[in-house]
Amino acid sequence: MGELGGFKKYERKQEINNAVVDRVKNYKEFTAPLSVEEQQKQGSRCMDCGIPFCHSGCPLGNLIPDFNDMVHKGEWRKALEILHSTNNFPEFTGRLCPAPCEKACVLGLIDEPVAIENIEKYIVEKGFEKGWIKAKRPSYRSGKTVAVVGSGPAGLAAAQQLNRAGHIVTVFEREDKLGGLLRYGIPNFKLEKEIIDRRIKILEEEGVNFRTNANIGVNISVEELKEFDATVLCGGATQARNLPIPGSDAKGVHQAMDFLTKQTKALFNKDLENDIINAKDKDVIVIGGGDTGSDCIGTSNRHGAKSVTNFEIMPKPPEARSEKTPWPFWPLQLKTSSSHEEGCDRNWLINTKEFIKNEKGELIALKTVEVEWKIIPGERPKLIEKEGSEKTWPCDLVFLALGFTGPEQTLPEKLGLTQDVRSNIKASIHNYQTNVQGIFTAGDMRRGQSLIVWAISEGRQAAHHVDAYLMGSSTLPLKDSNDLLSA
Incomplete structure (x- = not known):
């Protein structure tokens, strides 16, 4: 993986931030990308570890040495395919994740770790630039319907995975725009909202249905959820301390x-x-x-x-x-x-x-x-x-x-859901099911306030179990969360 001895030859480099005096004048993202040649050099620093730990540090289990190697070779499209195989939204994680993968990088023991997060961002942005990222509608429909409550990273990941399995998915979002915390909780200078919109457009083209201004238990009755064959609650931990x-x-x-x-x-x-x-x-x-x-x-x-x-x-x-x-x-x-x-x-x-x-x-x-x-x-x-x-x-x-003390109480109370000692909705990582038949939960609503990579990971895992619940088995990918090193 990477260039032989590349980690000795090349220093770690990342995007350069614009000068403070300039960037505080607006709410735009303020990083200047490296040249393509330099980006490939950063991929070349991946050191072909005997036992790589980077993808164990990542809750998504990203195949990091694999996509680094493709970047090193200039095979950007293959790198994108590898990255998307485990991560639905690398354009979000490549901007917002604190990169536990880099803290687990073997090179980090002796030198600056590989700039994994930046490489991830370059891969997906190259994919959008070249038009490689397109909607992929499922080849068949199961006839099963699923409601996803919340359009943050956990909800969007669950929705896309379940749609890929052929189910008819409807996402309910209480705000006027989609994205959950990504939309209004993250400042524009960290994530410009066009980045969310272009991904939402792809999900819509793939067949995911979205309903905004739809606050379940407030202006939308919880009884409406009973019309679906399964429900996934991904409302986040929004109760501020x-x-x-x-x-x-x-x-x-x-x-x-x-x-x-x-x-x-x-x-x-x-x-x-x-x-x-x-x-x-x-x-x-x-x-x-x-x-x-x-x-x-x-x-x-x-x-x-x-x-x-x-x-x-x-x-x-x-x-x-x-x-x-x-x-x-x-x-x-x-x-x-x-x-x-x-x-x-x-x-x-x-x-x-x-x-x-x-x-x-x-x-x-x-x-x-x-x-x-x-x-x-x-x-x-x-x-x-x-x-x-x-x-x-x-x-x-x-x-x-x-920080946040847990999810708001409207849904747990109206749906009769069991909560843990921290007020999170109780559900095991073994199946993500709540105590109510057909209702699942994932992301911060289940585990408490956490990282974006955990939200996407949990949304993906919950989707696997919902699919198995509906169909008896599932071909959607599943990662054993018990093996993860990240907290």
Whole structure:
């Protein structure tokens, strides 16, 4: 695989980001691709491992050495076929995935790992450029009908796989546009929405039916699901975590998703521009150090925020891989996103104690205290506040990017579904079936907040089991999730 000794000959290279001063002026993607020659060199770095671990680190089980080799040889169409055999939407993962495959790359033990995610993006973009990616309608129809609730990556993957098996698939999406979190939860500068639209167009041409503004249990009765032979719930984990402290009702304290969703909707509907939460000339504090917090930072900078500060309650991760997370597992390691690079004061081991508001109820500041985590063997880590470390931070806006506690309760309650201790819909990876006959679930709604690759993987696996439920057996691909190294 790859060029003999290529990993010694070529250095790792990735797309170059446009200058910060330019990219914060708009909401476009801001990477400049490598030349085709350089892209092939990156594929040549794949080192023909005796036992490759990259595809074990990937929840999708992508055949990474195989498509790297095709890129090295300039066989782009073959690379695309290999990539699509395990991944329905590499144009999404090639932009948004944190690339656990790269952290499991054998080359990463001694050098910079192969730039797998970037190669994946180049392969699929080459496929669209050359017109190789076309709708493939199934050769027959089974007569069986399937409802898929949610059009995020899990729902779209399940829908495409089940349609390929010949079933008549209808996807219900509560928003006005398709894509789930990809559409309104991910900023345009990370994923331009035309990327979603071109893939949706292919799914429609393949025969998948889509219904937008269709919120099951709200404006669409759950009884309608009984008309289908099977249902797959892929609604995600959208119940945002709150911060129940004094002053949390202050005008200026917002959930991160409210901020991001309104901004993205306004990009495509000028009538909604007055509805955005505007950070222009504001002192902004983002509470939460994950990807959603990073997206709030990037969006605030594009608004022209006066200052952007980020709080994280956990310790600052090490810059190098920690011994606690050895190769090939996902490492405990500091991540600096492109949004962080655009301007942000990052703070770790900070706990917010109170939001301060004026007589009008408007946010004017917040109080924090520094903390440390006390590790006691056999017990959960305890959060200890440092005496005398209290501090007041002036601010106009706060965005809560604290993650999600699980799915919203409408569907579980109305369908009588069993939930686990984390409020996720309970279903085993052995068949993805819920406690209700004919109802399956996949993605964040089943496993909790997770990665896009896990969502696509679960959608594919659920589709296999739904097909087997409907037909007695299935030829749709199945990967044993128990073998995966990723968390």
